Amino acid sequence: MGAVHISTTINGDTVEYICRPDESLLDVLRDRLGMTGSKEGCGTGDCGACSVTIDGRLVCSCLVLGAEAGGHEIETIEGMADGDKLHPLQQSFLEHAALQCGICTPGFLIAARSLLERNPDPTETEVRYWLAGNLCRCTGYDKIVRAVMDTAKDMKKKGRRNAA
Amino acid sequence: MRYEAPDTIKAAVGVLSKARGTSRILAGGTDLLVQMRSGMLEPDLIVDIKKIPGMFDITSEKGGYRIGAAVSGAELGEHPKVRKFWPGVVEAVELIGSTQIQGRATMVGNLCNASPAADSVPALITAGAVARVVGPKRARNVPVEEIAIAPGKTSLKKGEFVASIFLPKPKARSGEAYLRFIPRTEMDIAVVGAGVSLTLNAKGKCTDARVALGAVGPRAIVVDKAAAALIGTTVDKATLDKLAEICSAAAKPIDDKRGTKAFRIKVAGVLARRAAAIALKRAKG
Numbered sequence: 001m002g003a004v005h006i007s008t009t010i011n012g013d014t015v016e017y018i019c020r021p022d023e024s025l026l027d028v029l030r031d032r033l034g035m036t037g038s039k040e041g042c043g044t045g046d047c048g049a050c051s052v053t054i055d056g057r058l059v060c061s062c063l064v065l066g067a068e069a070g071g072h073e074i075e076t077i078e079g080m081a082d083g084d085k086l087h088p089l090q091q092s093f094l095e096h097a098a099l100q101c102g103i104c105t106p107g108f109l110i111a112a113r114s115l116l117e118r119n120p121d122p123t124e125t126e127v128r129y130w131l132a133g134n135l136c137r138c139t140g141y142d143k144i145v146r147a148v149m150d151t152a153k154d155m156k157k158k159g160r161r162n163a164a
Numbered sequence: 165m166r167y168e169a170p171d172t173i174k175a176a177v178g179v180l181s182k183a184r185g186t187s188r189i190l191a192g193g194t195d196l197l198v199q200m201r202s203g204m205l206e207p208d209l210i211v212d213i214k215k216i217p218g219m220f221d222i223t224s225e226k227g228g229y230r231i232g233a234a235v236s237g238a239e240l241g242e243h244p245k246v247r248k249f250w251p252g253v254v255e256a257v258e259l260i261g262s263t264q265i266q267g268r269a270t271m272v273g274n275l276c277n278a279s280p281a282a283d284s285v286p287a288l289i290t291a292g293a294v295a296r297v298v299g300p301k302r303a304r305n306v307p308v309e310e311i312a313i314a315p316g317k318t319s320l321k322k323g324e325f326v327a328s329i330f331l332p333k334p335k336a337r338s339g340e341a342y343l344r345f346i347p348r349t350e351m352d353i354a355v356v357g358a359g360v361s362l363t364l365n366a367k368g369k370c371t372d373a374r375v376a377l378g379a380v381g382p383r384a385i386v387v388d389k390a391a392a393a394l395i396g397t398t399v400d401k402a403t404l405d406k407l408a409e410i411c412s413a414a415a416k417p418i419d420d421k422r423g424t425k426a427f428r429i430k431v432a433g434v435l436a437r438r439a440a441a442i443a444l445k446r447a448k449g
Contacts, residue, residue, distance in 0.1 A: 133264045
């Protein structure tokens with residue numbers, strides 16, 4: 001089985017790795033690069049725990065081959081906080097207790113950030129549909145949806161303040 | 165397993181033609197990687213076509229649009245012209261999977277995976293879509309309904325793959341719609357799907373129609389008799405009743421975990437009638 005040598009960008013840093021041709025990007029992130037923030041729930045694209053963005057597009061990293069990732073811009077949960085400063089969504093998830101066991105949380109955060117980048121003022125229905133590919137077996141989703149809605153409201157307020 | 169990412173169609177065809185064992189095309193990978201992981205499939209060769217120029221393009225052609233094989237559902241849905249011209253195709257593609265799946269899954273992949281329940285296929289059929297098949301011989305244009313021949317099987321020969329799908333320009337006063345039944349509102353596989361396209365003349369009479377059903381046979385069923393029942397009418401209630409009856413009769417489903425045969429036969433008619441009503445509304449503008 002011929003190994004593949006890949007050079008790509010992850011959270012703004014150039015990263016090189018060698019992987020097997022049938023290895024998923026999720027396995028590369030976790031097992032080769034030590035970035036264990038992205039989780040494996042189902043491994044079949046149903047649960048969203050492995051969500052990352054590639055060139056700004058939300059995807060399941062379990063359904064991407066490591067071999068395909070060359071030359072792209074990949075964003076993972078490890079790049080979400082700015083040093084010790086949490087992303088507003090991360091802060092909001094803490095404040096709303098929008099997590100219990102935490103396995104689904106990185107995926108929800110990456111997916112929610114992708115939503116707010118495209119739609120800064122989503123309705124509850126839009127939030128729920130956008131996050132339909134992220135499964136949580138603990139919270140019952142309400143706290144997660146409220147955390148996302150509140151972040152959107154806060155970011156809008158801050159945006160107005162910055163504009164003024 | 166070998167992974168190849170050639171940068172021309174010719175090179176991709178060359179690799180595929182020479183390959184021994186099982187080869188698969190990789191574009192979005194949302195079916196392929198699941199099949200590999202579940203052990204259903206152990207390919208000897210994967211040919212990633214995303215390095216080939218044009219695979220991500222949506223280009224206007226003769227008043228219609230050509231959609232590259234690697235264009236994702238999300239990209240298709242974000243294209244304002246495609247949305248406007250083919251609302252039925254776009255709504256069918258957008259029904260496939262979650263936001264994450266939409267970021268990768270492609271319409272061509274949905275077609276070539278050859279699932280009887282593929283959502284985009286009945287809508288593509290009613291839109292008159294044509295697949296561009298490339299291979300060792302000259303490229304050929306194949307109506308989408310001739311690609312899948314049985315569950316998981318296509319009419320593509322060794323070395324061939326679908327490089328793009330052409331959606332021909334919709335006629336004036338035409339409309340199309342796709343509906344599917346699933347037991348919830350999101351994230352499921354069709355129990356029944358129905359696509360209808362129709363064209364009206366200036367007096368509101370139907371002059372052309374296409375009807376296709378999904379998930380009620382080994383592949384999507386083109387129901388010419390249902391289309392014939394619409395043509396020449398104003399698509400009134402009696403016509404819609406007849407359409408439903410014909411579609412139920414044309415459905416040849418099986419019992420499985422997603423639905424019973426009897427239920428699917430009934431719902432095939434109901435969905436075709438509702439899709440026709442939406443298509444009619446869209447045709448009237």
